[in-house]
Amino acid sequence: MQELTLDQLTFLFGSGLRPRIGRACIMEVEWVGQLQIPNAGEYVFDITPLEMSTSAGDAHDSQEMKVFVNGTQVVSAEPTKWAASRQAITLPAGQVAEVRVTLRNTAALGSLRMGVGQLYWKGPGFARQIVPEALWTVPREATPGVRCTVRWVETDATEHTEVTTVKNIDQILARETPNLVGEPYDQVKQRIYEKLIEDAAFLPPPPPVETQAVGVEATASTEPPRSPAKIRHLHPLGLEHYRNQDCLLALSTPQRMALANKLLEHPESYRHARLKTIMRLHDRLQPGAESAALDILGSWMQMNGGRKAEFATNVQDFYDGNRALFRRACISILWQHPKSFQWLQSDYLVREDGECVLPVAYLLAFGYLERGRILEWIEFLEAKLADETVSGDTRVNWLIARAMAEEIRESPAERHLKEPGRPSAGIQWLEEASLVTKDPRMQARVARERAARLTVTRRWEQADSLMQPHLNVWPKWPRELASMQRRALREMDSARKAETRKQRAEVATRLEDALKRGDDTQAASLQQTLDAMDGKPAVAE
Structure with a gap:
C-alpha cells in the first residue's frame, strides 16, 4: 500500500472498500461507549455546530442528535433548535461514564444529506475538543473504541443494519453510503491523509528537462523550455478529482483541521482551482474545521476577486x-x-x-x-x-x-x-x-x-x-460570438420544433374528439391540417 499513488488509493476508497447500498431516506445511528474521566469537575458535551436540516417547499430533510451521560440527557439538538440545549454535568475523576449518542437523519428531498456524528467536550483544564480516542472502551468488552450501530432505510423500504467498533465518535456518514470501517479501510484512509499532507503535494513540480538528441543542433522549431514561474501547480485537492475530495469525509476531525491549516500556509496550491472545485473542497473540510475551511474559500475568492x-x-x-x-x-x-x-x-x-x-x-x-x-x-x-x-x-x-x-x-x-x-x-x-x-x-x-x-x-x-x-x-471573443450565434440558431430551431409538436398534439386531440362524436366534416378538415403539418401532399377532391 505504501507504493500506491493517490489516485490508486482514492480508487480503492471509492470503489473497492466502501460498502455500496442504494439511496437511503432514513438513517439512524447509535454510539455507545465507556468514557474514562481524567479530572473531577464540570463537563460540557457538545456536537457539530453544522445544522444539516433543510427544506424546500413542503419537503423537509431533518437531522436530530441527542447525548446521554450516565442516563442523563445533556445535549438535545433538533431542527430550528440545533444549539438550544447544552447541559453541564459534574463527573468524578478516575470514574467511567456511560455515554450514548444518537443521530437520526431523514430525507424527503431525495437521498440523505451527510450526517455529521461528532462528540466534543470541554472540562477542567482543557478547551473544547473532540473526545480523545484513548479514553474510550467498548461496554462489556474492555476493548478500545465505541460500539456503533447504523440502521438505514432505502427509498424502496429495504432496511439494513450494520454494527461495528469505531475509535471514537467522530464520523461523517456520507450522503448515500454510511462510512463504515474495517482494518483495510482504516489503512487506506491513513495513507490517503499522508499523501495529501506531505510536503511534495504542496510544492511546484520541477521544470521539464529539455532533451535533445546527441549531435543534433537546435533549430528555430525547437520548443523552448517552459518557465517554472508559468507552471500551473495545484494541490491534488484543487484538481477536478472529486474522489480526492470525497475522501476528506472519512478523515478524522484533527486530520481535516491539519490539512486545512497546511493548505492555508500554501495558498498558491489552490489559487487556480475552479470555483466549483473550491466550493466542494470547503464543504468537505467544513465539518470540524469550520473556520479554516471558510478561510480557504475566502482567500481563494480574494485571489480571484475580479471574476x-x-x-x-x-x-x-x-x-x-x-x-x-x-x-x-x-x-x-x-x-x-x-x-x-x-x-x-x-x-x-x-x-x-x-x-x-x-x-x-x-x-x-x-x-x-x-x-x-x-x-x-x-x-x-x-x-x-x-x-x-x-x-x-x-x-x-x-x-x-x-x-x-x-x-x-x-x-x-x-x-x-x-x-x-x-x-x-x-x-x-x-x-x-x-x-x-x-x-x-x-x-x-x-x-x-x-x-x-x-x-x-x-x-x-x-x-x-x-x-x-x-x-x-x-x-477568443470572435470565436465565442460565432459559437453563440450558432447555438442561438439551434435553440430557435428547437423551440420552433417544440411548438410545432405541441400544435400537432392539440390538433390530433381535436381530431380524436371529432371522430368520437361522428363529426366527419370537422374530422376531415382536421386530418388535412395534420397532413399539412406532416408535409403530406393534399388529396384532390
Missing part, C-alpha cells in the same frame, strides 16, 4: 454560468453554519485597498435574498457607493455588485430556488463602471460584463461593438 462574466444566449444559461454556484453555496455557508456567512462578510468582502471582492459579494447577495433581506444588502452597497473615497477603479467592483443585486432584487426569497433573475436590470451601474475606470484591463472586464447581458437577448452587434476594442484582452 469575469460568462457569456450565454438565454437567461437560464446566464444564471447557470454566472450565479448558480454562489446560490448553492448558501446551503453550507448560510444555513448550515451562519457564523461562516458572518465571517465571509466581515473578513473577505473588502480588500485592503477598499475594492469589493465580487465572488464574496455574489454569495452574500443570495444569502440576504434567501433570508428576505435583499433590500438591506442593497442599502449597504448604496452606502458604499455614496462614500466619496470609493472612486475610480476601486469603485468598479462595487458597481458590478450593485448591478448583480438589482438582477435578483425581485426574485422570490426561498431556499434552493433556481430563479434566474433579470440580467439586464442592473445595466445602469455597469454603464457607470465603464465611465469611472481608467485601467485598460478593468475597462475590458466591464465591457465583458455589459456584453454578457447583451448576448442573453441576442443583441450581437451591440455586444460586438463593446468587445472589439478589447480583443487584446479577450482574443
Whole structure:
C-alpha cells in the first residue's frame, strides 16, 4: 500500500472498500461507549455546530442528535433548535461514564444529506475538543473504541443494519453510503491523509528537462523550455478529482483541521482551482474545521476577486454560468453554519485597498435574498457607493455588485430556488463602471460584463461593438460570438420544433374528439391540417 499513488488509493476508497447500498431516506445511528474521566469537575458535551436540516417547499430533510451521560440527557439538538440545549454535568475523576449518542437523519428531498456524528467536550483544564480516542472502551468488552450501530432505510423500504467498533465518535456518514470501517479501510484512509499532507503535494513540480538528441543542433522549431514561474501547480485537492475530495469525509476531525491549516500556509496550491472545485473542497473540510475551511474559500475568492462574466444566449444559461454556484453555496455557508456567512462578510468582502471582492459579494447577495433581506444588502452597497473615497477603479467592483443585486432584487426569497433573475436590470451601474475606470484591463472586464447581458437577448452587434476594442484582452471573443450565434440558431430551431409538436398534439386531440362524436366534416378538415403539418401532399377532391 505504501507504493500506491493517490489516485490508486482514492480508487480503492471509492470503489473497492466502501460498502455500496442504494439511496437511503432514513438513517439512524447509535454510539455507545465507556468514557474514562481524567479530572473531577464540570463537563460540557457538545456536537457539530453544522445544522444539516433543510427544506424546500413542503419537503423537509431533518437531522436530530441527542447525548446521554450516565442516563442523563445533556445535549438535545433538533431542527430550528440545533444549539438550544447544552447541559453541564459534574463527573468524578478516575470514574467511567456511560455515554450514548444518537443521530437520526431523514430525507424527503431525495437521498440523505451527510450526517455529521461528532462528540466534543470541554472540562477542567482543557478547551473544547473532540473526545480523545484513548479514553474510550467498548461496554462489556474492555476493548478500545465505541460500539456503533447504523440502521438505514432505502427509498424502496429495504432496511439494513450494520454494527461495528469505531475509535471514537467522530464520523461523517456520507450522503448515500454510511462510512463504515474495517482494518483495510482504516489503512487506506491513513495513507490517503499522508499523501495529501506531505510536503511534495504542496510544492511546484520541477521544470521539464529539455532533451535533445546527441549531435543534433537546435533549430528555430525547437520548443523552448517552459518557465517554472508559468507552471500551473495545484494541490491534488484543487484538481477536478472529486474522489480526492470525497475522501476528506472519512478523515478524522484533527486530520481535516491539519490539512486545512497546511493548505492555508500554501495558498498558491489552490489559487487556480475552479470555483466549483473550491466550493466542494470547503464543504468537505467544513465539518470540524469550520473556520479554516471558510478561510480557504475566502482567500481563494480574494485571489480571484475580479471574476469575469460568462457569456450565454438565454437567461437560464446566464444564471447557470454566472450565479448558480454562489446560490448553492448558501446551503453550507448560510444555513448550515451562519457564523461562516458572518465571517465571509466581515473578513473577505473588502480588500485592503477598499475594492469589493465580487465572488464574496455574489454569495452574500443570495444569502440576504434567501433570508428576505435583499433590500438591506442593497442599502449597504448604496452606502458604499455614496462614500466619496470609493472612486475610480476601486469603485468598479462595487458597481458590478450593485448591478448583480438589482438582477435578483425581485426574485422570490426561498431556499434552493433556481430563479434566474433579470440580467439586464442592473445595466445602469455597469454603464457607470465603464465611465469611472481608467485601467485598460478593468475597462475590458466591464465591457465583458455589459456584453454578457447583451448576448442573453441576442443583441450581437451591440455586444460586438463593446468587445472589439478589447480583443487584446479577450482574443477568443470572435470565436465565442460565432459559437453563440450558432447555438442561438439551434435553440430557435428547437423551440420552433417544440411548438410545432405541441400544435400537432392539440390538433390530433381535436381530431380524436371529432371522430368520437361522428363529426366527419370537422374530422376531415382536421386530418388535412395534420397532413399539412406532416408535409403530406393534399388529396384532390
